Amino acid sequence: xxxxxxxxxxxxxxxxxxxxxxxxxxxxxxxxxxxxxxxxxxxxxxxxxxxxxxxxxxxxxxxxxxxxxxxxxxxxxxxxxxxxxxxxxxxxxxxxxxxxxxxxxxxxxxxxxxxxxxxxxxxxxxxxxxxxxxxx
Numbered sequence: 001x002x003x004x005x006x007x008x009x010x011x012x013x014x015x016x017x018x019x020x021x022x023x024x025x026x027x028x029x030x031x032x033x034x035x036x037x038x039x040x041x042x043x044x045x046x047x048x049x050x051x052x053x054x055x056x057x058x059x060x061x062x063x064x065x066x067x068x069x070x071x072x073x074x075x076x077x078x079x080x081x082x083x084x085x086x087x088x089x090x091x092x093x094x095x096x097x098x099x100x101x102x103x104x105x106x107x108x109x110x111x112x113x114x115x116x117x118x119x120x121x122x123x124x125x126x127x128x129x130x131x132x133x134x135x136x
Contacts, residue, residue: 012081
């Protein structure tokens with residue numbers, strides 16, 4: 001019996017008509033047998049990251065706990081995010097910052113899909129590949 005693989009699909013856009021989110025929805029619709037997909041839709045409910053709110057022994061906000069649980073449950077993450085002002089969108093960077101205090105992403109397979117046109121972004125993909133923001 002084949003074991004199902006779960007992909008957590010994360011759009012870096014909050015826009016209702018986002019091409020990034022549409023691309024991930026399409027990926028979910030055409031996923032191969034044996035692959036289940038979960039489209040994460042809680043980014044707009046995450047509180048602003050504050051390291052003081054992410055200390056051992058202190059419970060994190062429910063939205064953060066949900067994000068971390070979904071990441072831990074996934075076998076792989078697939079990210080599709082736009083680029084704003086030459087870098088990752090602030091809301092998506094906030095999501096990434098909330099993953100730092102939890103080991104759920106350690107060793108996790110991560111895929112990046114770019115939904116850009118001919119003028120492909122450079123700052124956001126570089127940030128995702130290196131695990132750090134290009135903003136200063």
